[in-house]
Amino acid sequence: MSANASAYKPVWDFSAASRQAVRNKTLRDALFRATGKFDDGRREIMATLPQSEQVREKARQIKDEVLANLDTYLAEFSERAEAAGAHVHWAANGEQANEIVVAIAREHGVRNIVKSKSMVSEETHLNDALGKAGLHVVESDLGEYILQVASDHPSHIVVPAVHRTKEEIADLFNNAFDADLPSEPTAITAFARKRLRDEFAGAEMGITGANFACADTGTIVQVTNEGNGRLSTTWPRVHVVFTGIEKLIPGLADLPVFLKLLARSATGQPLTIYTNLITGPRRTGEGDGAQELHIVLLDNGRTDVLGSGYHETLRCIRCGACLNTCPVYRAVGGHAYGGIYPGPIGSLLTPLYEGKRRFRHLPHASSLCGACYEACPVKINIPQMLIEMKADQAGEGMTPFFERMTFRVWSLAMRSKLFYRLGARFMRWGLLPFSRDGWASWLPGPFGGWTDHREFALPKDEPFHTQWKRLQEGEARAG
């Protein structure tokens, strides 16, 4: 559970949030372009990866092996990481994890912190906790930096500021820093880069996430494109790795399988620009690296999920491919999902980690098209688990009364040829007053949403089942 889970929060209204989002045509067009580019890139590059299907299957197997023996691998990782000189900390929940980081900062007299991108730190609201402890913390991933300046939060796992256009970002910086930037990505980036250099130079602590953690060597693996990750891990004297326990892989030898998949699935690159492997802090005689390395391993509900029917979700390597390919995500963007992790995988993770009642609408926020399952590099069957989550909801009495009754009646009718056929007749008769030329432009009640956006075709006067006899006679005549 996240740090704020105890406070009462109303049920997240995906319907209202998504309705508002789809009306924002600027957002939709920007999202459609950006996600489309990543999705196309992924398809193209995966098609050229030799034996890509076998690589995915291998990745799935490795992840499942780790999850089946997570305790053993965690013990091994911790032992090897400490042998390499790192300090390993265990956090049961977000609050504990944040406290650990604050304590490390206090112990080392840290006042300024630079962070590279970490979704796990979003999960625990780490920045808030650091701020409350009087620490100055700056996000150094460009997207995250933009969001920090805007007091906003990520809408995508990999490209956190995908919901903001370059015009908006230029305005934001111009207002916040009294600058005069054109809405030009190069100029905006150069401006942020210069400001961030000063932050790096003054920081005593760098906080990063981890993409993978190798149990056999105690190595932390971090992939980035902007180089801010490497600066965060090498410039400040203390480096804190903030990550979830599911990031483990058995060994360094398994890493190539995942490196082949991660950047390809995320951004359509063969590899990211930087791949950092960090084993312990700087050793005597080494030219760079932090003097102190702390690794915070966070549970935050993960072991509960491990023992549930949703353990497949722990395979997730946070590539964002399911978001980029999802037609719902592409229409509504990440904020409409209301949780830390958006999109198809978020529709599972958010109810699991942030409250299944509060986020009970999310598993329904999918047309079950299956694109996410097809895109997932570790073969998480997201659509199937969304349906299972809905079945769990029904089992726990969370299905709305009207829906429950509708399906009860529907199910009874569908068990009888007579009722089915009569029901079809009544439906046609019931719709006739609303229709012209076999189409209805407006329907009442729960079907009004359909006709807000498209016409509804009436059932035909002669359904197939009444035409069958004629077709049969036709055959007899022909025969």
Next chain:
Amino acid sequence: MRASLFITCLADLFEPAIGVAMVRLLRKHGVALDFPEAQTCCGQPAFNTGNWDDARAVARRMLDVFEDAEYVVSPSGSCTAMVREQFPVLFAEEPRQLERAKALASRTYEFIEFFVKVLKITDPDARFDGTLTYHYTCHLRGLGMTTEAEDLVRRLKGVTYVPLERKEQCCGFGGAFAVKYPDVSGAMVNDKVDCIIRTGADAVVVNDTGCIMNIAGALRRRNVPIRVIHLARILAGEVTHP
């Protein structure tokens, strides 16, 4: 060869012409077709919304109705996937029904799949004098189908084929999804319609009734005179021009 037609409730009521075309076409290719008249729905709407008890009761009826079928053929990838992938899930804890469910799953085919993979027909031997595009319906994924229908469309005599941009992106139907989140579904179908319009085609081939209702309804709302046609009707020679 004998096959039983699983017409699906949506095609039965909303697009009966698809069934008629399937009957004519399969007979032409020597398949003796019957239509078990007790059939209703496969239970998918209840299953997908999590109402599994209601779905199971309806699915059990499907097991009875198609008990003796040699092949079961359906004009819908979505309903075929329900039988093939989800019936075994629904009956996972009832060994006797599970066996029947698996048996039914193993002989149930989507229409194009049956045409190409069982009858092994790859030359459509039909014509369409006009420009066509094709939308890949989502549930073909679970059936392991990729370009089978598209290849048939390309090989029609007289046709000009224009591929659809993002042809594999969902049209936004999703059954209950379209009712629960009509605005998101509406945005999705309008994205789809934008892509269809950009092809300049006279008609779009869509092989699933739910998707047909959604896309045709959106085209009509926008007064776009592009037809939406199930491939069975073209293959049977019942639709030969826009």
